Amino acid sequence: MKVxxxxxxxxxxxxxxxxxxxxxxxxxxxLAPGPRPGGxxxxxxxxxxxxxxxxxxxxxxxARQLHEKGLAYVRANGKRAAALPAELLDGAxxxxxxxxxxxxxxxxxxxxxxxxxxxxGDSISALSQSDEGVWVSFAGGTTxxxxxxxxxxxxxxxxxxxxxxxxxxxxxxxxxxxxxxxIPAPEELDGWMKIHTAPGGRWVGLRPDHDPRFAxxxxxxxxxxxxxxxxxxxxxxxxxxxxxxxxxxHTREILDGMVAADDFYFDSTSRVVxxxxxxGRVVLLGDAGYCASPLAGYGTAMSLVGAYVLAGELVASxxxxxxxxxxxxxxxxxxxxxxxxxxxxxxxAMPRTAIGIRARDLMTATMTSRPLRGVLAKAAAAQPxxxxxxxxxxxxxxxxxxxxxxxx
Ligand SMILES: Cc1cc2nc3c(=O)[nH]c(=O)nc-3n(C[C@H](O)[C@H](O)[C@H](O)COP(=O)(O)OP(=O)(O)OC[C@H]3O[C@@H](n4cnc5c(N)ncnc54)[C@H](O)[C@@H]3O)c2cc1C
Numbered sequence: 001m002k003v004x005x006x007x008x009x010x011x012x013x014x015x016x017x018x019x020x021x022x023x024x025x026x027x028x029x030x031l032a033p034g035p036r037p038g039g040x041x042x043x044x045x046x047x048x049x050x051x052x053x054x055x056x057x058x059x060x061x062x063a064r065q066l067h068e069k070g071l072a073y074v075r076a077n078g079k080r081a082a083a084l085p086a087e088l089l090d091g092a093x094x095x096x097x098x099x100x101x102x103x104x105x106x107x108x109x110x111x112x113x114x115x116x117x118x119x120x121g122d123s124i125s126a127l128s129q130s131d132e133g134v135w136v137s138f139a140g141g142t143t144x145x146x147x148x149x150x151x152x153x154x155x156x157x158x159x160x161x162x163x164x165x166x167x168x169x170x171x172x173x174x175x176x177x178x179x180x181x182x183i184p185a186p187e188e189l190d191g192w193m194k195i196h197t198a199p200g201g202r203w204v205g206l207r208p209d210h211d212p213r214f215a216x217x218x219x220x221x222x223x224x225x226x227x228x229x230x231x232x233x234x235x236x237x238x239x240x241x242x243x244x245x246x247x248x249x250h251t252r253e254i255l256d257g258m259v260a261a262d263d264f265y266f267d268s269t270s271r272v273v274x275x276x277x278x279x280g281r282v283v284l285l286g287d288a289g290y291c292a293s294p295l296a297g298y299g300t301a302m303s304l305v306g307a308y309v310l311a312g313e314l315v316a317s318x319x320x321x322x323x324x325x326x327x328x329x330x331x332x333x334x335x336x337x338x339x340x341x342x343x344x345x346x347x348x349a350m351p352r353t354a355i356g357i358r359a360r361d362l363m364t365a366t367m368t369s370r371p372l373r374g375v376l377a378k379a380a381a382a383q384p385x386x387x388x389x390x391x392x393x394x395x396x397x398x399x400x401x402x403x404x405x406x407x408x
Contacts, residue, residue, distance in 0.1 A: 001314075004029065004136055004146040006124055007153035009036070010102070011286025011303035013109035015150060016116045017055060018311030022394045026116055027146070029138065031153070033121040035110055038263030039102030040180045040207050040216045041066050046385040047334075048301035049098065051308045054389075056398025057108050064104040068208060069191040073361050076196065076248030078187070082364035088373060101209070101216075103263070105300070111403035124149075127162045129280045148320055149282045150310070152303075155270055156230065157288035163279045174293050176201070176269040176346050178220040179240055183257025185215035186250040196249040197357045201350040204244065204251045217254040217261070219244060222350050225268070236266040269293045269346065271339070278324035285310055290331075292339035295346060302338055305387065306331055308395070315394030334387035 001024045005012045008030035016026040030036075044052060044061065052058050070085035110118075119138075126137040127149060137143045151159025161167060185206070195205040201222030206215045219240050229235055237258060244251050258264065272291035277284045284290075286303035293299075309330050313323040342349075351357045367376045 001025065001147045002027070002145075003148045003150060004124075004134070004144075005150045005152050005285075006157070006159045007151070007286075007288070008032075008106075008110070008118060008120075009152065009154060009286070009303075010042075010105060010109065010300055011288075011307055012150075012152035013106070013113050013116075014051075014055070014304050014307035015152060015285060015311055016113050017109065018307060018395055019314070020113065020116055021396065022311060022315045024314070027119065028116060029119040029122050029124060031121070031123045031158075035106060035120075036263075037103035037106070038180065038182070038265050040218060041068065041099040042102045042105060042300040043297050044098040044100065044105075044304070045298065045301045047387055047389055048304045050389055051304045054308070054395075054397040055112065056401040057112055057403075059400045060108045060111075060403055061098065061100055061105065064100055064108065064210075066099050066101060066208060066210065067191060068099055068193055071193045071195065073364065074194050074196050074249060076198075078249060081361040082368070083192075084364060084368060088368060088377060102300070108403065112401050114404040123153075124158055124162065127159070127282065129282065134281045147281065148314075150285050151282065151288040152285040152307075154287045155267065155272055155291055157284065159282060160274065160284055160288050163282040164274065164284070170272055170274050172271045172273065173225050174269045174271055174295065174341075174346055175224065176220060176222045176350065177226070177266065178218070178269055178294060179236070179258070179264065179266040181217050181258050181261035181264040182209065182214055183217045183254060183261060185209070185213055186253040186257075188212065189215060196247075196251075197350060197360075198244075198247040198251075199352065199354050199357070201346075201352045202244060202247060203350055204247055204249060204254060206250065206254070217257055219254065219258070220269075220350065222346060222352065233264055233266075237264065240266070269295060273339075277328045281320060283310065283320075283324050283327070290335045290339065292341065295341050295349070296339060298338035302331075302335060305334065305385075305389075308389065309387075312390060312392030312395050316390075316392050330387065330390075334385055337383075337386040 003026045005028045008028045019026040072083040073081045122140040125139045128135045133145045151157045189208045193207045203220040205218035277289045310327045313326040317323040
Protein backbone atom coordinates (compact mmCIF):
# COMPACT_ATOMS: atom_id res chain seq x y z
CA MET A 1 0.00 0.00 0.00
CA LYS A 2 1.34 3.39 -1.01
CA VAL A 3 0.52 6.07 1.53
CA UNK A 4 1.19 9.76 0.98
CA UNK A 5 1.66 11.73 4.19
CA UNK A 6 1.53 15.53 3.96
CA UNK A 7 3.75 17.16 6.64
CA UNK A 8 7.13 16.17 8.07
CA UNK A 9 6.56 17.66 11.54
CA UNK A 10 6.05 15.24 14.41
CA UNK A 11 2.95 13.25 13.38
CA UNK A 12 4.06 12.66 9.76
CA UNK A 13 7.45 11.01 10.40
CA UNK A 14 6.02 9.05 13.38
CA UNK A 15 3.36 7.53 11.10
CA UNK A 16 5.90 6.92 8.32
CA UNK A 17 8.04 5.02 10.84
CA UNK A 18 5.24 2.63 11.82
CA UNK A 19 3.89 2.17 8.29
CA UNK A 20 7.29 1.24 6.96
CA UNK A 21 7.81 -1.26 9.76
CA UNK A 22 4.46 -2.82 8.83
CA UNK A 23 5.42 -3.22 5.14
CA UNK A 24 3.59 -0.22 3.68
CA UNK A 25 5.34 2.27 1.37
CA UNK A 26 5.04 5.74 2.89
CA UNK A 27 6.04 8.96 1.09
CA UNK A 28 6.16 12.23 3.04
CA UNK A 29 5.71 15.59 1.29
CA UNK A 30 6.84 18.68 3.22
CA LEU A 31 6.29 22.28 2.20
CA ALA A 32 9.52 23.53 3.81
CA PRO A 33 12.70 23.15 1.71
CA GLY A 34 14.25 20.83 4.31
CA PRO A 35 13.76 19.51 7.84
CA ARG A 36 12.42 22.34 10.05
CA PRO A 37 14.42 22.95 13.19
CA GLY A 38 13.09 25.28 15.86
CA GLY A 39 10.36 25.45 18.41
CA UNK A 40 10.68 25.32 22.15
CA UNK A 41 10.53 22.28 24.32
CA UNK A 42 7.54 20.01 23.76
CA UNK A 43 6.19 17.47 26.22
CA UNK A 44 6.06 13.69 25.92
CA UNK A 45 3.43 12.82 28.47
CA UNK A 46 1.54 9.73 29.61
CA UNK A 47 0.84 7.07 27.01
CA UNK A 48 3.04 8.90 24.46
CA UNK A 49 6.00 7.70 26.54
CA UNK A 50 4.95 4.11 25.82
CA UNK A 51 4.72 4.91 22.11
CA UNK A 52 8.27 6.24 21.91
CA UNK A 53 9.43 3.24 23.97
CA UNK A 54 7.76 0.91 21.45
CA UNK A 55 9.35 2.80 18.56
CA UNK A 56 12.76 2.24 20.12
CA UNK A 57 13.57 5.98 20.12
CA UNK A 58 13.40 6.53 23.88
CA UNK A 59 17.20 6.19 24.32
CA UNK A 60 17.72 8.87 21.65
CA UNK A 61 15.09 11.11 23.25
CA UNK A 62 16.61 10.68 26.71
CA ALA A 63 20.01 11.58 25.30
CA ARG A 64 18.59 14.88 24.02
CA GLN A 65 16.22 15.58 26.91
CA LEU A 66 16.27 19.06 28.42
CA HIS A 67 15.99 19.19 32.18
CA GLU A 68 14.06 22.33 32.97
CA LYS A 69 13.70 23.31 36.61
CA GLY A 70 10.36 25.07 36.22
CA LEU A 71 8.62 28.27 35.22
CA ALA A 72 9.47 31.60 36.88
CA TYR A 73 7.46 34.80 36.39
CA VAL A 74 9.83 37.77 36.50
CA ARG A 75 9.29 41.51 36.81
CA ALA A 76 10.68 44.12 34.39
CA ASN A 77 13.79 44.43 36.58
CA GLY A 78 14.38 40.67 36.37
CA LYS A 79 13.36 39.94 39.96
CA ARG A 80 11.37 36.77 40.44
CA ALA A 81 7.70 37.40 41.29
CA ALA A 82 6.55 33.77 41.56
CA ALA A 83 7.67 30.34 40.40
CA LEU A 84 6.27 26.92 39.60
CA PRO A 85 9.11 24.41 40.21
CA ALA A 86 8.78 21.31 38.00
CA GLU A 87 9.19 18.85 40.87
CA LEU A 88 6.31 20.43 42.79
CA LEU A 89 3.82 19.27 40.17
CA ASP A 90 5.66 16.06 39.43
CA GLY A 91 5.80 16.75 35.71
CA ALA A 92 2.07 17.49 35.43
CA UNK A 93 2.50 21.29 35.23
CA UNK A 94 3.84 23.46 32.42
CA UNK A 95 7.17 21.60 32.56
CA UNK A 96 6.64 17.88 31.92
CA UNK A 97 8.77 14.96 33.01
CA UNK A 98 10.14 14.44 29.49
CA UNK A 99 10.83 17.75 27.78
CA UNK A 100 12.67 17.81 24.48
CA UNK A 101 13.26 20.63 22.03
CA UNK A 102 10.79 20.19 19.18
CA UNK A 103 13.64 20.35 16.66
CA UNK A 104 15.47 17.56 18.50
CA UNK A 105 12.36 15.35 18.51
CA UNK A 106 11.82 16.02 14.83
CA UNK A 107 15.46 15.11 14.16
CA UNK A 108 15.11 11.83 16.07
CA UNK A 109 12.00 10.87 14.07
CA UNK A 110 13.58 11.78 10.75
CA UNK A 111 16.75 9.89 11.65
CA UNK A 112 14.63 6.84 12.53
CA UNK A 113 13.06 6.81 9.04
CA UNK A 114 16.13 6.91 6.75
CA UNK A 115 14.55 4.77 4.03
CA UNK A 116 11.32 6.75 3.77
CA UNK A 117 10.91 8.95 0.70
CA UNK A 118 10.77 12.61 1.80
CA UNK A 119 9.78 15.20 -0.82
CA UNK A 120 10.85 18.58 0.53
CA GLY A 121 9.83 21.93 -0.90
CA ASP A 122 6.62 20.61 -2.41
CA SER A 123 2.97 20.27 -1.42
CA ILE A 124 -0.29 18.79 -2.59
CA SER A 125 -2.21 21.08 -4.92
CA ALA A 126 -5.16 18.82 -5.79
CA LEU A 127 -6.66 15.46 -4.73
CA SER A 128 -9.09 13.28 -6.59
CA GLN A 129 -10.30 9.98 -5.13
CA SER A 130 -11.92 6.93 -6.68
CA ASP A 131 -12.60 3.36 -5.46
CA GLU A 132 -9.11 2.41 -6.58
CA GLY A 133 -6.99 5.19 -5.10
CA VAL A 134 -6.20 8.88 -4.86
CA TRP A 135 -4.69 10.93 -7.68
CA VAL A 136 -2.48 13.59 -6.23
CA SER A 137 -1.20 16.66 -8.08
CA PHE A 138 1.80 18.37 -6.54
CA ALA A 139 2.56 22.09 -6.66
CA GLY A 140 5.91 21.13 -8.25
CA GLY A 141 4.05 19.90 -11.32
CA THR A 142 4.04 16.09 -10.90
CA THR A 143 1.02 13.79 -10.48
CA UNK A 144 1.10 10.44 -8.69
CA UNK A 145 -1.37 7.82 -7.50
CA UNK A 146 -1.52 6.59 -3.90
CA UNK A 147 -3.78 4.21 -2.02
CA UNK A 148 -4.26 6.56 0.92
CA UNK A 149 -3.48 10.18 1.80
CA UNK A 150 -2.84 11.39 5.34
CA UNK A 151 -3.03 15.06 6.32
CA UNK A 152 -0.37 15.54 9.01
CA UNK A 153 0.28 19.09 7.89
CA UNK A 154 -0.58 20.96 11.06
CA UNK A 155 -3.19 23.49 12.13
CA UNK A 156 -3.46 25.06 8.66
CA UNK A 157 -3.63 21.68 6.90
CA UNK A 158 -3.79 21.79 3.11
CA UNK A 159 -5.17 18.24 2.95
CA UNK A 160 -8.03 19.24 5.25
CA UNK A 161 -8.79 22.29 3.08
CA UNK A 162 -8.84 20.13 -0.07
CA UNK A 163 -10.81 17.13 1.23
CA UNK A 164 -12.88 18.40 4.18
CA UNK A 165 -13.64 22.09 3.72
CA UNK A 166 -12.38 25.59 4.51
CA UNK A 167 -10.22 26.24 7.57
CA UNK A 168 -12.87 28.52 9.10
CA UNK A 169 -15.09 25.45 9.72
CA UNK A 170 -12.50 23.69 11.87
CA UNK A 171 -9.98 26.15 13.34
CA UNK A 172 -11.09 28.19 16.36
CA UNK A 173 -9.01 31.14 17.45
CA UNK A 174 -8.35 31.14 21.20
CA UNK A 175 -7.39 34.80 21.42
CA UNK A 176 -3.62 34.92 21.01
CA UNK A 177 -0.46 34.47 18.94
CA UNK A 178 2.90 32.96 19.82
CA UNK A 179 6.39 32.98 18.37
CA UNK A 180 9.54 30.97 19.12
CA UNK A 181 13.15 31.30 17.88
CA UNK A 182 16.73 30.76 19.00
CA ILE A 183 18.83 33.73 20.19
CA PRO A 184 22.07 34.40 22.07
CA ALA A 185 21.14 34.07 25.77
CA PRO A 186 20.89 37.53 27.35
CA GLU A 187 21.41 36.01 30.81
CA GLU A 188 22.27 32.70 32.48
CA LEU A 189 18.96 30.82 32.83
CA ASP A 190 20.23 28.03 35.07
CA GLY A 191 17.58 25.66 33.74
CA TRP A 192 14.61 27.97 34.34
CA MET A 193 11.96 29.06 31.86
CA LYS A 194 11.45 32.76 32.57
CA ILE A 195 8.41 34.79 31.62
CA HIS A 196 7.90 38.51 31.94
CA THR A 197 4.28 39.60 31.51
CA ALA A 198 3.62 43.15 30.33
CA PRO A 199 0.23 44.89 30.38
CA GLY A 200 -1.87 44.25 27.30
CA GLY A 201 -1.58 40.48 27.74
CA ARG A 202 1.99 40.24 26.41
CA TRP A 203 4.48 37.51 27.34
CA VAL A 204 8.21 37.82 26.79
CA GLY A 205 10.07 34.66 27.65
CA LEU A 206 13.32 32.75 27.62
CA ARG A 207 13.73 28.99 27.80
CA PRO A 208 17.00 27.09 28.17
CA ASP A 209 18.88 25.52 25.26
CA HIS A 210 21.44 22.68 25.49
CA ASP A 211 24.13 25.28 24.96
CA PRO A 212 23.99 27.91 27.76
CA ARG A 213 25.23 30.55 25.32
CA PHE A 214 21.84 30.30 23.57
CA ALA A 215 18.20 30.48 24.66
CA UNK A 216 14.81 30.01 23.07
CA UNK A 217 13.06 33.35 22.83
CA UNK A 218 9.30 33.45 23.18
CA UNK A 219 6.90 36.27 22.35
CA UNK A 220 3.17 35.76 22.87
CA UNK A 221 0.31 38.20 22.98
CA UNK A 222 -3.44 38.25 23.32
CA UNK A 223 -5.30 39.45 20.28
CA UNK A 224 -8.38 38.84 18.18
CA UNK A 225 -7.74 37.41 14.70
CA UNK A 226 -5.11 39.35 12.72
CA UNK A 227 -4.85 39.16 8.95
CA UNK A 228 -1.26 38.49 7.90
CA UNK A 229 0.65 36.53 5.28
CA UNK A 230 1.67 33.19 6.84
CA UNK A 231 4.56 32.85 4.38
CA UNK A 232 5.96 36.35 5.02
CA UNK A 233 8.35 36.04 7.96
CA UNK A 234 9.50 39.69 7.76
CA UNK A 235 5.90 40.88 8.09
CA UNK A 236 5.48 38.69 11.19
CA UNK A 237 8.74 39.94 12.73
CA UNK A 238 7.68 43.56 12.10
CA UNK A 239 4.33 42.85 13.77
CA UNK A 240 6.13 41.51 16.86
CA UNK A 241 8.50 44.49 16.93
CA UNK A 242 5.50 46.85 17.00
CA UNK A 243 3.60 44.80 19.57
CA UNK A 244 6.50 44.56 22.04
CA UNK A 245 7.96 48.05 21.61
CA UNK A 246 8.80 49.61 25.00
CA UNK A 247 8.42 46.42 27.07
CA UNK A 248 11.09 46.01 29.76
CA UNK A 249 13.32 43.14 30.98
CA HIS A 250 15.27 41.52 28.07
CA THR A 251 12.71 42.43 25.43
CA ARG A 252 15.10 44.53 23.37
CA GLU A 253 17.74 41.73 23.17
CA ILE A 254 15.03 39.19 22.38
CA LEU A 255 13.63 41.34 19.56
CA ASP A 256 17.12 41.95 18.18
CA GLY A 257 17.88 38.21 18.37
CA MET A 258 14.58 37.46 16.62
CA VAL A 259 15.54 39.55 13.58
CA ALA A 260 18.61 37.36 12.98
CA ALA A 261 16.98 34.02 13.94
CA ASP A 262 16.71 31.48 11.12
CA ASP A 263 14.36 29.11 12.98
CA PHE A 264 11.59 31.67 13.52
CA TYR A 265 8.10 30.21 14.09
CA PHE A 266 4.90 32.25 14.46
CA ASP A 267 1.32 31.05 14.67
CA SER A 268 -2.03 31.74 16.26
CA THR A 269 -3.10 30.02 19.45
CA SER A 270 -5.87 27.92 17.97
CA ARG A 271 -7.89 24.82 18.57
CA VAL A 272 -8.78 22.40 15.76
CA VAL A 273 -11.96 20.35 15.96
CA UNK A 274 -12.96 18.11 13.04
CA UNK A 275 -16.05 15.96 13.66
CA UNK A 276 -15.08 13.16 11.21
CA UNK A 277 -11.37 12.58 10.71
CA UNK A 278 -11.63 10.77 7.39
CA UNK A 279 -13.21 11.27 3.97
CA GLY A 280 -12.93 8.16 1.82
CA ARG A 281 -9.22 7.43 1.39
CA VAL A 282 -8.08 10.63 3.10
CA VAL A 283 -7.52 10.87 6.86
CA LEU A 284 -6.24 13.52 9.29
CA LEU A 285 -3.56 13.04 11.93
CA GLY A 286 -2.17 15.28 14.70
CA ASP A 287 -2.80 19.03 14.72
CA ALA A 288 -4.50 18.84 11.31
CA GLY A 289 -7.35 16.83 12.83
CA TYR A 290 -7.25 17.57 16.57
CA CYS A 291 -5.29 20.34 18.17
CA ALA A 292 -5.83 21.81 21.59
CA SER A 293 -3.21 24.61 21.15
CA PRO A 294 0.07 24.93 23.07
CA LEU A 295 -2.02 26.02 26.08
CA ALA A 296 -3.10 22.42 26.69
CA GLY A 297 0.41 20.91 26.35
CA TYR A 298 -0.63 17.65 24.70
CA GLY A 299 -0.21 18.34 20.96
CA THR A 300 2.93 16.28 20.58
CA ALA A 301 1.65 13.44 22.76
CA MET A 302 -1.60 13.20 20.78
CA SER A 303 0.33 13.17 17.47
CA LEU A 304 2.60 10.34 18.57
CA VAL A 305 -0.27 8.30 19.98
CA GLY A 306 -2.43 9.04 16.91
CA ALA A 307 0.32 7.85 14.55
CA TYR A 308 0.63 4.56 16.45
CA VAL A 309 -3.11 3.91 16.57
CA LEU A 310 -3.69 4.84 12.91
CA ALA A 311 -0.87 2.56 11.73
CA GLY A 312 -2.01 -0.21 14.09
CA GLU A 313 -5.61 -0.10 12.90
CA LEU A 314 -4.53 -0.10 9.23
CA VAL A 315 -2.43 -3.17 9.86
CA ALA A 316 -5.09 -4.90 11.97
CA SER A 317 -8.10 -4.42 9.70
CA UNK A 318 -6.55 -4.48 6.23
CA UNK A 319 -9.34 -2.18 5.04
CA UNK A 320 -8.97 1.59 5.22
CA UNK A 321 -12.67 2.28 5.94
CA UNK A 322 -12.74 0.04 8.99
CA UNK A 323 -9.29 1.21 10.05
CA UNK A 324 -10.15 4.92 9.89
CA UNK A 325 -13.37 4.37 11.85
CA UNK A 326 -11.51 2.35 14.50
CA UNK A 327 -8.71 4.96 14.70
CA UNK A 328 -11.21 7.69 15.57
CA UNK A 329 -13.16 5.43 17.96
CA UNK A 330 -10.02 4.43 19.87
CA UNK A 331 -8.65 7.99 20.02
CA UNK A 332 -11.85 9.97 20.63
CA UNK A 333 -12.07 9.95 24.43
CA UNK A 334 -8.34 10.58 24.85
CA UNK A 335 -8.45 13.53 22.45
CA UNK A 336 -11.45 15.06 24.24
CA UNK A 337 -9.72 14.56 27.60
CA UNK A 338 -6.39 16.07 26.49
CA UNK A 339 -7.95 18.96 24.61
CA UNK A 340 -9.15 20.52 27.86
CA UNK A 341 -7.51 23.89 28.50
CA UNK A 342 -6.00 24.70 31.89
CA UNK A 343 -8.35 26.58 34.28
CA UNK A 344 -8.62 30.25 33.32
CA UNK A 345 -7.00 29.55 29.92
CA UNK A 346 -5.17 32.37 28.19
CA UNK A 347 -6.90 35.04 30.32
CA UNK A 348 -5.45 33.83 33.61
CA ALA A 349 -1.98 33.09 32.22
CA MET A 350 -1.69 36.38 30.31
CA PRO A 351 -3.52 39.12 32.24
CA ARG A 352 -4.13 42.41 30.45
CA THR A 353 -3.67 44.80 33.39
CA ALA A 354 -0.92 45.48 35.93
CA ILE A 355 -3.38 44.55 38.70
CA GLY A 356 -4.21 41.28 36.93
CA ILE A 357 -0.50 40.44 36.61
CA ARG A 358 0.09 41.10 40.30
CA ALA A 359 -2.96 39.01 41.23
CA ARG A 360 -1.71 36.07 39.11
CA ASP A 361 1.76 36.27 40.65
CA LEU A 362 0.32 36.49 44.16
CA MET A 363 -1.94 33.53 43.49
CA THR A 364 0.98 31.50 42.08
CA ALA A 365 3.19 32.40 45.06
CA THR A 366 0.40 31.49 47.51
CA MET A 367 -0.40 28.18 45.82
CA THR A 368 3.27 27.18 45.79
CA SER A 369 3.91 28.29 49.38
CA ARG A 370 4.79 25.50 51.79
CA PRO A 371 1.34 25.07 53.45
CA LEU A 372 -0.56 24.89 50.14
CA ARG A 373 1.92 22.94 48.01
CA GLY A 374 0.29 19.60 48.75
CA VAL A 375 -3.14 20.89 47.72
CA LEU A 376 -1.73 22.23 44.44
CA ALA A 377 0.14 19.01 43.68
CA LYS A 378 -3.04 17.01 44.31
CA ALA A 379 -5.17 19.26 42.10
CA ALA A 380 -2.60 19.18 39.28
CA ALA A 381 -1.81 15.45 39.52
CA ALA A 382 -2.09 14.01 36.03
CA GLN A 383 -5.15 11.83 35.53
CA PRO A 384 -4.36 8.63 33.62
CA UNK A 385 -4.80 8.96 29.86
CA UNK A 386 -8.23 7.86 28.65
CA UNK A 387 -6.75 5.33 26.23
CA UNK A 388 -5.03 1.98 26.47
CA UNK A 389 -2.51 1.11 23.79
CA UNK A 390 -3.23 -2.11 22.00
CA UNK A 391 -0.46 -4.46 21.01
CA UNK A 392 -0.98 -4.61 17.26
CA UNK A 393 0.51 -7.83 15.94
CA UNK A 394 1.80 -6.14 12.78
CA UNK A 395 3.66 -3.41 14.69
CA UNK A 396 6.56 -5.10 16.43
CA UNK A 397 8.10 -3.18 19.33
CA UNK A 398 11.76 -2.19 19.14
CA UNK A 399 14.13 -1.79 22.08
CA UNK A 400 16.20 0.77 20.26
CA UNK A 401 16.74 1.82 16.67
CA UNK A 402 19.92 3.05 15.07
CA UNK A 403 19.61 6.59 13.85
CA UNK A 404 21.19 8.05 10.73
CA UNK A 405 22.25 11.70 10.80
CA UNK A 406 19.90 14.30 9.40
CA UNK A 407 21.03 17.20 7.23
CA UNK A 408 19.42 20.46 8.34
C1 LIG B 1 8.69 24.91 13.33
C2 LIG B 1 7.67 24.53 14.36
C3 LIG B 1 7.88 24.86 15.71
C4 LIG B 1 6.95 24.52 16.69
N1 LIG B 1 7.20 24.84 17.99
C5 LIG B 1 6.34 24.50 18.96
C6 LIG B 1 6.61 24.82 20.33
O1 LIG B 1 7.61 25.40 20.67
N2 LIG B 1 5.69 24.46 21.26
C7 LIG B 1 4.54 23.80 20.92
O2 LIG B 1 3.74 23.49 21.80
N3 LIG B 1 4.27 23.47 19.65
C8 LIG B 1 5.13 23.81 18.65
N4 LIG B 1 4.84 23.49 17.35
C9 LIG B 1 3.63 22.72 17.06
C10 LIG B 1 3.83 21.26 17.45
O3 LIG B 1 4.91 20.74 16.73
C11 LIG B 1 2.57 20.49 17.18
O4 LIG B 1 1.51 21.06 17.93
C12 LIG B 1 2.57 19.01 17.58
O5 LIG B 1 3.83 18.48 17.72
C13 LIG B 1 1.79 18.20 16.56
O6 LIG B 1 2.60 17.94 15.44
P1 LIG B 1 2.08 17.85 13.95
O7 LIG B 1 3.07 17.00 13.25
O8 LIG B 1 0.65 17.47 13.90
O9 LIG B 1 2.14 19.35 13.40
P2 LIG B 1 3.42 20.27 13.10
O10 LIG B 1 4.53 19.96 14.02
O11 LIG B 1 2.92 21.67 13.04
O12 LIG B 1 3.91 19.80 11.64
C14 LIG B 1 3.20 20.07 10.47
C15 LIG B 1 4.19 20.02 9.31
O13 LIG B 1 3.45 20.18 8.09
C16 LIG B 1 4.15 21.07 7.26
N5 LIG B 1 3.19 21.67 6.31
C17 LIG B 1 2.35 22.70 6.50
N6 LIG B 1 1.63 22.91 5.40
C18 LIG B 1 2.02 21.99 4.49
C19 LIG B 1 1.63 21.70 3.15
N7 LIG B 1 0.71 22.42 2.50
N8 LIG B 1 2.24 20.68 2.52
C20 LIG B 1 3.21 19.93 3.13
N9 LIG B 1 3.61 20.17 4.41
C21 LIG B 1 3.02 21.19 5.06
C22 LIG B 1 4.77 22.08 8.19
O14 LIG B 1 5.88 22.74 7.60
C23 LIG B 1 5.22 21.16 9.33
O15 LIG B 1 6.49 20.64 9.12
C24 LIG B 1 5.75 23.83 16.32
C25 LIG B 1 5.51 23.51 14.99
C26 LIG B 1 6.45 23.85 14.00
C27 LIG B 1 6.17 23.49 12.56
